[in-house]
Amino acid sequence: MNIQHLKQSFAFHFNSESKIIVRAPGRVNLIGEHTDYNDGFVLPMAIDRAVWLALRPRDDGRLRIHSLDMQPAPPPSTGAQDNPTPDSVFEVHSLTKGSGWLEYPKGVAYHLMKAGYELNGFDAVITGDIPRGAGLASSAAVELAFARAFAAVSGFEWDAPRMAQIAQKAENEWVGVHCGIMDQMAGAASKEGHALFLDCRSLEIQHVPLPKSISIVVLDTSTRRGLVNSAYNERRTQCEEAARWFGVKALRDVSVSEFTRKRKEERGWSEIVLRRARHIVTENARVLEAIELMKAGNVKRLGELFNASHDSLRDDFEVTNSALNIMVECAREQSSCYGARMTGAGFGGCAVALVKEENAAEFVHAVSAVYRQRAGLEAAVYVCKASEGASLMLG
Numbered sequence: 001m002n003i004q005h006l007k008q009s010f011a012f013h014f015n016s017e018s019k020i021i022v023r024a025p026g027r028v029n030l031i032g033e034h035t036d037y038n039d040g041f042v043l044p045m046a047i048d049r050a051v052w053l054a055l056r057p058r059d060d061g062r063l064r065i066h067s068l069d070m071q072p073a074p075p076p077s078t079g080a081q082d083n084p085t086p087d088s089v090f091e092v093h094s095l096t097k098g099s100g101w102l103e104y105p106k107g108v109a110y111h112l113m114k115a116g117y118e119l120n121g122f123d124a125v126i127t128g129d130i131p132r133g134a135g136l137a138s139s140a141a142v143e144l145a146f147a148r149a150f151a152a153v154s155g156f157e158w159d160a161p162r163m164a165q166i167a168q169k170a171e172n173e174w175v176g177v178h179c180g181i182m183d184q185m186a187g188a189a190s191k192e193g194h195a196l197f198l199d200c201r202s203l204e205i206q207h208v209p210l211p212k213s214i215s216i217v218v219l220d221t222s223t224r225r226g227l228v229n230s231a232y233n234e235r236r237t238q239c240e241e242a243a244r245w246f247g248v249k250a251l252r253d254v255s256v257s258e259f260t261r262k263r264k265e266e267r268g269w270s271e272i273v274l275r276r277a278r279h280i281v282t283e284n285a286r287v288l289e290a291i292e293l294m295k296a297g298n299v300k301r302l303g304e305l306f307n308a309s310h311d312s313l314r315d316d317f318e319v320t321n322s323a324l325n326i327m328v329e330c331a332r333e334q335s336s337c338y339g340a341r342m343t344g345a346g347f348g349g350c351a352v353a354l355v356k357e358e359n360a361a362e363f364v365h366a367v368s369a370v371y372r373q374r375a376g377l378e379a380a381v382y383v384c385k386a387s388e389g390a391s392l393m394l395g
């Protein structure tokens, strides 16, 4: 990201210097998929792609936002003549729902105020390089960028888990997407060079250093699937149903051996719901094993867990699509690849691979070529660095 360009855009657009730069990263989930809303375990890391804001505090509660990448929200029907520039504008003390990306900052403002924070407004230019709808948590990054900005201009402390919860509320209740807490926690609390082990029930975190001599490669299939919300919500409902059957608060409370034992005893359970539950139960076990393997530097077995996770998401949880399956296959065929799996909500978007560092460039090249040939699609494949969670710079 060219920060100079961002600052110049601010100066050009608002006719004054920006004071603060905010960066909020996307994330790639290494393992622990669809476990967050089952009170389970996840292991994401923040990546070196982010949403950026250059901003200048205001004395009132107004936000004027100029996006370098997105269309401005349509101006309100009254007072449009007061707003001749193509900015998106809102006032934190008179929020109304609309549509488009502006709902993320509005939702964050609403839920911050609901939690008792007093907010100041600001002028901002926003840009970013996280592909949208690719499973790399671009919306959580927008939410956290604004939460971080509000904290800076309103003078309250940045409390990462609390801000992650508020951002999640904004997404759940204001935007209406029933995501778990993983993306927001990864974007808020990650540490450079580390993956973030998160217990989604207690919100306890552990920064786990990435093993030496490996590269984390993101493989964007370039497929995006609509209707992802309804399929996501259906999985959530099925998991809740399974938890009721097991008589537990959430599937996090079922171990692999309990699952196997009960499954044998019971008759008449819905096969599909049992498969959903099996994914969650085994995936939680995989995350716990993955942490130990990362600490021990056992990347070979870690790769096997990546593979097992993908197979379970494909066969039991059924959230892959054929592009993701082909991509994972292409990655696994390379001798430098320890393992590969889909990442994020699924139904399209990205996979992630664990690759020998010294062969990473070759891997990127080879997988892109084989995928193009086999899927007939252009992939975006890149090595990612584990980066810091939402942060500030003087601008």
Ligand code: GLA
Binding pocket: 029, 032, 033, 034, 035, 036, 037, 135, 137, 179, 180, 181, 182, 183, 344, 345, 346
């Ligand atoms: C999306 C959601 C997360 C999580 C993943 C699947 O990214 O926002 O909360 O449920 O899907 O692991």
